[in-house]
Amino acid sequence: MTENCNDKQQDRFELYQLLWHYYRGDLLNLTVREWATVTAFLSSKPTLSQNDWGAKAINLLETINNQSLETFPFDFNRLFVGPNKLLASPYESSYRNTEGTVMQTETLKVRNFYYHEGLQVDREGQHPDDHLQFELEFILHLIQLAEKKEILRLFLHNHLLKWYEAHCRRIEEHSQNVMTLAFAYLLRGFLQKETMLLKEEEAALC
Amino acid sequence: MLKESITRRNFIKGSASLTALLGLGAASSQAPKGLVPKAAAKTNGKVQQFYNACPRNCYDTCSILTTVEDGRITFITGNENNTYTKGRLCVKGNTYPRVVYSPDRIKYPMRQKGRGSGNWERISWGEAYTIISKKILEIKKEYGSTLPICLNKYSGNFNILNYATEGMMSSIGYTTRAQGTPCDPAGSDAQGFDMGVAYNSDPEHFLDADYIILWGANPAWTSAHSMYFIEQAKERGTKLVVIDPLITQTASKADEYIQIKASTDGALALGMIRYIFDHQLFDKNWVAENSIGFSEFFAYVNKNITVEWAAEKTGVPQAVIERLAREYATAKPANIWIGFGMQRHVNGGAMVRAIDALAAITGNIGKRGGGVNYIGGETWGFNYHTMSFGAPEGSGGEADRMVNMNNFGAQVLAADEPPIKMMWIACRNPIAQDPEPNVVKKAFDQMDLVVTADLYMTQTVEYSDIVLPVTTPFESVGINVSYWHYWMNVNEQAIKPLYEAKSDLEIAMGLSKKLNELAPGSCTFPTSGNPKEWVEKELNDEIKELFNIESWEDLRKKGGTAKANEKITVAWEDLKFRTPSGKYEFYSKKAVEYGHHPLPVFTEEYKAPKEYPIRCMSPHWKFGIHSQFQHQDWLMAIQDHPYLEINPELARKKGIQNNDIVKIINETGYMTLPAKLTKMVPPDTVVMYEGWWKGVNYTENITVKALAEDMGEYQKGQRGIAFHDNFVNIEKA
Amino acid sequence: MAKKLGFLVNIERCIGCHACEISCKSFYQLEPEMRRRRVTELPEDLVGTPVRAFVSTACNHCDEPACKNACPVGAYTKREDGIVVHNQELCIGCQMCGKACPYKVPVYNPVKRKMDKCSMCYERLDVGQLPICVEKCPLEAIQIVDYNEVQPENGVSIVPTFADPSITHPTTQFILPKPGKQTRRSS
Known part of the structure; x- marks a missing residue:
């Protein structure tokens, strides 16, 4: 691999990792200063800053203040955690069947991917396997291993890339906070790039 | 195969950037641990079945068979080992997969x-x-x-x-x-005064009835499995009479439907009793051997009650009351089912006492296929450890x-x-x-x-x-019985x-x-x-003997459901009443103790205030049990908003058309909802079904005052609520 | 002689509870908005006296299935026993069948991008089990009848809301409710 290629690969890894942290809820208690670090980190990624959605996300994150920080966890919970009806369910199956039931066929298909790689969700059966957090973690497992490239491509193609847009639309519709909105843009921008990347790879294969 | 070490290496590599910078260790979050190495010998495609019990506040308390594949519920249906539900669930029970796997469940503290x-x-x-x-x-x-x-x-x-x-x-x-x-307090007190406690016969015995009166009960919506037995009986020639202020789904199935003015059921029962006395159609031996206070009651009725008066009071023509009385008194056995809705009035307890008396004087109590069935608790003898x-x-x-x-x-x-x-x-x-x-x-x-x-x-x-x-x-262990049928159901943990x-x-x-x-x-x-x-x-030991089981585990092995011994399934078969006298008490000192008349006398209904002349009833809805189920989207897909049933005649007077938004108002509050014009309700009454809360900022109780029923303290410690004595006015919003 | 299987729906018994519809939906784990059976409210003056009445309908497994004739890829077959089967593997989701069916039975599944309809649970029938809606109706109001063998004496082919049977000759028959006696309060 070339140096450039490695850098790109590292960028992808880091962005998936950031999103993973976000959906785990790890970013709920960051300070304004720490958010500045996150924003700077994002600005340093050309994949993002040169993408419309990515740029929008970065612009929004630059407006973070104490008030937006305060309402961020509440908005995050309204969208992804509860206890209310989830406004932007983080479970794949919520988007793959129109009434949004969890633990459906799609969930099992995702589980099969994990099994194929010798993995499973901790306390399987309690947390639906297709929570975005788990799907991102699975991608993190695969992404740095050259021999897993095909599995990763399949997983992205069959799963995450099939539903992220619907998920982002729901967030955009219901978000009441700049940070949750910024992360919807971020997810959208980054996964658009991923989609293009997969297409390029496919074209190269042909 | 990926190992834990690889997992760690990946993250350490990545952590050069943000993870370390922000101190985001794996432990810093509430989230589940994430992906872990797969346990050995895990394969997809494992199918298991479990017994569950629907635990909702419902007559039918179904035994359920749950199919689980790969730790995930794939089908929920009735347990065929149960002869009451026969392997079928009501519409609500069929939505259970949705209840479990709705993304909207509360997930975390x-x-x-x-x-x-x-x-x-x-x-x-x-x-x-x-x-x-x-x-x-x-x-x-x-x-x-x-x-x-x-x-x-x-x-x-x-x-x-x-x-x-x-x-x-x-x-x-x-x-x-x-x-x-x-729920049931006034009626349960009434049956408590009359017989010692409320005790109903096995609903599967509707098949043995010669004549059935469903008195203010709507099992087609609230007890579908009982309705099966009633329909079967009907097809075998049993006459089904439904007495109700509303043309309910059950009334729609009746051989004869009698529309009564709400809260006057006691007058109807007493009118029938007067006719039965006058025509010597009562069971003299039964009352002589099994009751006390009959002569006082006889004297009360003869002095105070006439059929003409009952006709006037109830809105039911005298000829109909007389025919009904004759048919009921001469059918053997005749079965009455008193619905809970009928007693949700300020005179609910007194009305139930009058209906009980009707069953008692005709000797229908203690007979298989007969009885005055309301509610029961014979199978609830657990330790409550x-x-x-x-x-x-x-x-x-x-x-x-x-x-x-x-x-x-x-x-x-x-x-x-x-x-x-x-x-x-x-x-x-x-x-x-x-x-x-x-x-x-x-x-x-x-x-x-x-x-x-x-x-x-x-x-x-x-x-x-x-x-x-x-x-x-489906996620915990338990055991359930019903206040209506005679089955005990195991509840296994089917999934995590x-x-x-x-x-x-x-x-x-x-x-x-x-x-x-x-x-x-x-x-x-x-x-x-x-x-x-x-x-x-x-x-x-008693409950084990009653159900012929050794243990919960034994019940599970025997098919998840068991029926109580026949010796208790016919209410009062031994005619040993649990009153102070041990007899059926037309004259109850216990009632006096609680401040009531000793006899089943007529008590006036609550009168509509002038400004709020329309009765607003809130009976139970077929797609919900109280505030449960109705909000499930499988059911919302069938009916997605509440509505107010209004008689076309009343609607015309108020200038209201189908689907117009109507405002219901009284001194307690107001709400607005769409109108459904229907002849199923009389012109002096509107109906809004109970338990609807999803997607609206009110409930049917917004206009309901905490108006007490006449009874409840004896059996339940407190009086109930006269939910159906809710008077309102309506206008086009 | 070949069979002619069809549904016999007893409206006299039906309480409009929708358990048939929901148990079918649950059993087949269909994309949950899909309904292969549907309960429809009938006019309240159906039998003369006002009542609440409903009819439950699914595919009518017609003698001359319009869906089959309209399908450009031959996804529909009519079995020897009369069941009209839709093969989803072959379906291209063009929705021609849905437009052709006078009962609007085949419905489009936007997720699978294919049509979907009741199969009379032929896989269950073939192994001696009843269709789910038949087995799960709390009132036993739905039956499967071989109309070449049995002619229910009170069975009718038409109810209000139901399209003219002369077009496709549906096999479904209905038992209409008998009017009961009513004493209603005069206003």
């Missing part, structure tokens, strides 16, 4: 910053227990007792192990309890303090010395289901802490400080609890553990225990 603000933060179970325990201990210290802590729990889940919540409260000391029931631990030493106060569940808001506000400062709500949605919801909210406002355990976001959860996620029946849900029993153990950590000895509830051991402790 959460705390609301500002009651009603919608600003929720996720907390761990440990944090939840700590916050609650500290509040309990603080209250105990400040007030010298735990009486400022109030439990409001009722019928959302009748699994016997769910009494652990009451047990948990008893285990911290004396507390305040929401007492009574909005979860409630047996008692108050810890040094608890302040002497006994629990009771507030009336049916006037909860006002009585909580009025409670003093000590005031109520904390509320625990389980298996209930009081803000939707109580009368005068705005008063209930005011009571909530007075609390330091409101804790609600629930499956879904309800109006009550919206107004709580802490919400605890609870399990569905989703997310962080816990059963009420686990919550009780967890809270006790935390309380004892913070203040040793402050809670007597056990801090650990296997649910299967807990459930076995519920069974005693």
